[in-house]
Amino acid sequence: MRPVAGYLVKTLPVLTEHPDLTEYLQDCLEIGSSDFEDVDEVYDTLGVILHQIVGRNSTEDEVRSICAELFEIIGGTADGLEPGSRSNGSHHIRKLESGPMRMNDQYYVNGTSGEDGGADNIWNKSQGDHTKIDSRRLDKANAKIKEKQDKRAVGSSKPAPQEPKASSDTPLASVSQAVNRREEKLDQSGTAKVYDIKINDFDMSYEDKRLLQNANLNLSFGRRYGLVGRNGLGKSTLLRLLGSRSLKIPSHLTILHVEQEAVGDETIALQSVLECDEKREGLLKAERELREKLKSTEGKSGPSGDDATNKKLTQVYTELEAIEADKAPARAAGILFGLGFTPSMQEQPTRIFSGGWRMRLALARALFAQPDLLLLDEPTNMLDMKAIMWLEDYLQTWASTLLFVSHDRSFLENVATDIIHLHSRHLEYYKGDYAIFLKTKDEKLKNQQKEYEAQKMFIDHAMEFVNKFRYNAKRASLVQSKLKMLEKLPKLQPVEMEGTVNLRFEEVEPLSGSGLRLDDMTFWYDTSNPTDAIFRNVDISANADSRVVIVGDNGAGKSTLLKILLGDLEPKKGFRTAHRHLKIGYFAQHHVDMLDLDMTAVQFMQKKYPGHTMEEYRRSLGRFEIGGDMAVLQPLQTFSGGQKCRVAFAAMAFSAPNFLVLDEPTNHLDIQTVEALAKALNEFAGGVILVSHDQHLIQATCREMWHVSNHTVRVLPNGFPEYKKIIQTELSQRTIS
Structure with missing residues (x-):
C-alpha cells in the first residue's frame, strides 16, 4: 500500500x-x-x-x-x-x-x-x-494551482501560460463527469493514441435546469453523428461544452466548433482559410527565414555555415512536399467556391463580408483544417440550396469524426451515419440515417411499452396471490418466494413519449381572385446606372390560396423580391397590384432582432398590439405552444431559438392576416416543429409565399416554385425536382471546370 x-x-x-x-x-x-x-x-x-x-x-x-x-x-x-x-x-x-x-x-x-x-x-x-468530480470545486482547485504558478512565474523570463477565455455563453452551463484514472494517466503521459471519444456518466446543467443525467457520449472515429431532439433540451449546449473541452476529451485530439463567425480584418479570404493549417504556415515561415539567411550571408560566411542552412532548407522542402503544401491553395479555393465564394470574393479582405458570409468563412476554415472532431451547429442555416447540396457531398467523404445538430431532415438523411437522440436527459444511439432512426425508434418504443405492460400484468397477478395468502401459514413459503422473485425483477418504466407539436394560424376569410401581382416589373438600386437592373420585365402572380416557394442562390435577389411584394420597395418600371382586402403577415429571417428579450411573451404582445385582453394574447401564443408560466413569467432571453420563433409566429398571426410571407422560417426549429409548420401552412385558408432551403418543408408545402436568377423570376413547372436538377448540373460543371 x-x-x-x-x-x-x-x-x-x-x-x-x-x-x-x-x-x-x-x-x-x-x-x-x-x-x-x-x-x-x-x-x-x-x-x-x-x-x-x-x-x-x-x-x-x-x-x-x-x-x-x-x-x-x-x-x-x-x-x-x-x-x-x-x-x-x-x-x-x-x-x-x-x-x-x-x-x-x-x-x-x-x-x-x-x-x-x-x-x-x-x-x-x-x-x-x-x-x-464536482466541476465547481475542481475549477476552484485549478484556479488555486494557477494562482500559485503565476506567483512563481513573477520575475521569470518566461511568462505564465494564459488560459483561453471562455465564450460569453458558457458560464451558465455546468458539467460534471466521471474520470477514468487509468485513461487520464495515459493521456497525461502522452502515450494514448486512441481517436474514439468515450465520456461516461456525466451530468450537464444550464442554470438550474438539469439537461443530461448519467449520460454517456460515445463517438467512434470516422463516423458522422447527427444529434437530434426537441428545442431547448441542450443540443447546442452540449456542442459548446465539447468545443471548450469542459467535458474531458483526450488532449491529443484536435477539436473545432463552428459557432462564431470569422474575424473581419485585412486578411484575404483565401489566406484566412490557408492560415488554419498551422504546420504548413510554420514550414513556409521557416522557408522564408532560411532563404533570407542564405541571401544575407551570401559570400560572407564559410562553407560550413551555408551547408548547415541548406541542409535545414532541404528538410523543410521535404516536409512541405510530404504534406502536399503546393495543393493547399487549390483545396482551400475549392472549399470556398463550394460554399458560394466566387474567385473575386476569395481575393477580398474578410472585413467587407457580412455576418452570414463570415459564418461561411468559418465553416470553410474548419473544413480545410480537418480536425479530429468537427462540431457543427445548424450548418445549413447560413447556406443556400446549392451550398447545402455541395456540403452534403463534401461531408459524405469526411475522414474524421463529425457531430452536428441540424433541423434539415434531408441533410440528416444524406450526411449522418448514426443518429444520437437526446431526450429524457439521456442520449440514445441509432445506426443509420434519420429515416432509419424514425423506424427503429418507433419499434423500440413499442417493444419497451409491451415489455412494461407485460411485466406490470405479471406483477399485478403475483401481488394478487401475495395479498390473498399473506396471512395463510400453509402458503407462507410460496408468498415469500413470490416476494423474492418480484424483488429481483428489473424495474421497467413506462415509455416517455415525446409530445406532438401543434401549430395553428388564425382562421381567416379567403380572398377571391389574385392576391398579389407583378406586371412587367423592373427594379434597380443604383439610379445612376439603370441598365444594371436587379430584375427586368418580371411577370408573376400569387392567388389567395397559393403555396409559392422562392428559391435561388444567395445574392440573386430573393430578399429584394420579397420587399417589392410587401410594398416596401416600388418598382422602377411596371406595376405591383394587390387585392384591396389583402392583409400580409411577414416573418423576417432575423426575427429575433424584432423581439424585446427583457420582456415576457405576453408583455411583448401587449406592446406590439395594445388594447386587447390578456386572454387574447395568451390564446394567440397558445396556438404556437407558448403557454402557462412560460408565456407570463419567463423573459424571452431565456427562450430557446425555436421558442423565440414561435413567439414571432404568434405576433405575426395575431392580426389575422390573409396572406403570409415567410423568409427562412425554419431556422432554429427542430424537425418536429418544421413538420408541424408544414401542416399548419397547408391548413391555412390564405395565401403563402415562402423563402426556404429546407427540402422537407418545400416538398411538403410547395404548389408553385419561383426561381430567382439572371435578373428575372422564372416559374418552374415541375417544382422542386426541376430545381434540384438545375443545381446538380451547375455543381457538375463546377467540378469539371
Whole structure:
C-alpha cells in the first residue's frame, strides 16, 4: 500500500470500506505534491473532505494535525519540524471507531444521496475505476494551482501560460463527469493514441435546469453523428461544452466548433482559410527565414555555415512536399467556391463580408483544417440550396469524426451515419440515417411499452396471490418466494413519449381572385446606372390560396423580391397590384432582432398590439405552444431559438392576416416543429409565399416554385425536382471546370 493510503487507513479505519475515496485522496496529494508549499495548502485542498470523514464534531486542530502528517509524508516539513518528528504523533489525532461514515446531509452516505444525486457533492459516487468530480470545486482547485504558478512565474523570463477565455455563453452551463484514472494517466503521459471519444456518466446543467443525467457520449472515429431532439433540451449546449473541452476529451485530439463567425480584418479570404493549417504556415515561415539567411550571408560566411542552412532548407522542402503544401491553395479555393465564394470574393479582405458570409468563412476554415472532431451547429442555416447540396457531398467523404445538430431532415438523411437522440436527459444511439432512426425508434418504443405492460400484468397477478395468502401459514413459503422473485425483477418504466407539436394560424376569410401581382416589373438600386437592373420585365402572380416557394442562390435577389411584394420597395418600371382586402403577415429571417428579450411573451404582445385582453394574447401564443408560466413569467432571453420563433409566429398571426410571407422560417426549429409548420401552412385558408432551403418543408408545402436568377423570376413547372436538377448540373460543371 502506498504511504499516504497506508497512513489514512491506519488513522481513519472507516476508509477501509471506501478504497475509491482513499485512492482519490492519495492522487490529490501525489499529483499535486510539487504545488503544496505548506500545511495550509493541504488543508485548503482536503480539509472539507476530512472534516466529513472525521465527523460532525471534528475540530479544525484535529484535521490540521492530519494534514500536517500528510504534508510530511509527501516530502514537506510541517511547522518547522524535522521530518519524522511526528511519526509517533498519533496522540494528536482522534481515530474513528469502525462504523458508518458520518457526513453532512448534503454528502453521500455509503455511496447514496438524494433524488438529484447531490449536485453540491465533492464525492458523489464510485463505479469501478470511475470517480464523479464536482466541476465547481475542481475549477476552484485549478484556479488555486494557477494562482500559485503565476506567483512563481513573477520575475521569470518566461511568462505564465494564459488560459483561453471562455465564450460569453458558457458560464451558465455546468458539467460534471466521471474520470477514468487509468485513461487520464495515459493521456497525461502522452502515450494514448486512441481517436474514439468515450465520456461516461456525466451530468450537464444550464442554470438550474438539469439537461443530461448519467449520460454517456460515445463517438467512434470516422463516423458522422447527427444529434437530434426537441428545442431547448441542450443540443447546442452540449456542442459548446465539447468545443471548450469542459467535458474531458483526450488532449491529443484536435477539436473545432463552428459557432462564431470569422474575424473581419485585412486578411484575404483565401489566406484566412490557408492560415488554419498551422504546420504548413510554420514550414513556409521557416522557408522564408532560411532563404533570407542564405541571401544575407551570401559570400560572407564559410562553407560550413551555408551547408548547415541548406541542409535545414532541404528538410523543410521535404516536409512541405510530404504534406502536399503546393495543393493547399487549390483545396482551400475549392472549399470556398463550394460554399458560394466566387474567385473575386476569395481575393477580398474578410472585413467587407457580412455576418452570414463570415459564418461561411468559418465553416470553410474548419473544413480545410480537418480536425479530429468537427462540431457543427445548424450548418445549413447560413447556406443556400446549392451550398447545402455541395456540403452534403463534401461531408459524405469526411475522414474524421463529425457531430452536428441540424433541423434539415434531408441533410440528416444524406450526411449522418448514426443518429444520437437526446431526450429524457439521456442520449440514445441509432445506426443509420434519420429515416432509419424514425423506424427503429418507433419499434423500440413499442417493444419497451409491451415489455412494461407485460411485466406490470405479471406483477399485478403475483401481488394478487401475495395479498390473498399473506396471512395463510400453509402458503407462507410460496408468498415469500413470490416476494423474492418480484424483488429481483428489473424495474421497467413506462415509455416517455415525446409530445406532438401543434401549430395553428388564425382562421381567416379567403380572398377571391389574385392576391398579389407583378406586371412587367423592373427594379434597380443604383439610379445612376439603370441598365444594371436587379430584375427586368418580371411577370408573376400569387392567388389567395397559393403555396409559392422562392428559391435561388444567395445574392440573386430573393430578399429584394420579397420587399417589392410587401410594398416596401416600388418598382422602377411596371406595376405591383394587390387585392384591396389583402392583409400580409411577414416573418423576417432575423426575427429575433424584432423581439424585446427583457420582456415576457405576453408583455411583448401587449406592446406590439395594445388594447386587447390578456386572454387574447395568451390564446394567440397558445396556438404556437407558448403557454402557462412560460408565456407570463419567463423573459424571452431565456427562450430557446425555436421558442423565440414561435413567439414571432404568434405576433405575426395575431392580426389575422390573409396572406403570409415567410423568409427562412425554419431556422432554429427542430424537425418536429418544421413538420408541424408544414401542416399548419397547408391548413391555412390564405395565401403563402415562402423563402426556404429546407427540402422537407418545400416538398411538403410547395404548389408553385419561383426561381430567382439572371435578373428575372422564372416559374418552374415541375417544382422542386426541376430545381434540384438545375443545381446538380451547375455543381457538375463546377467540378469539371
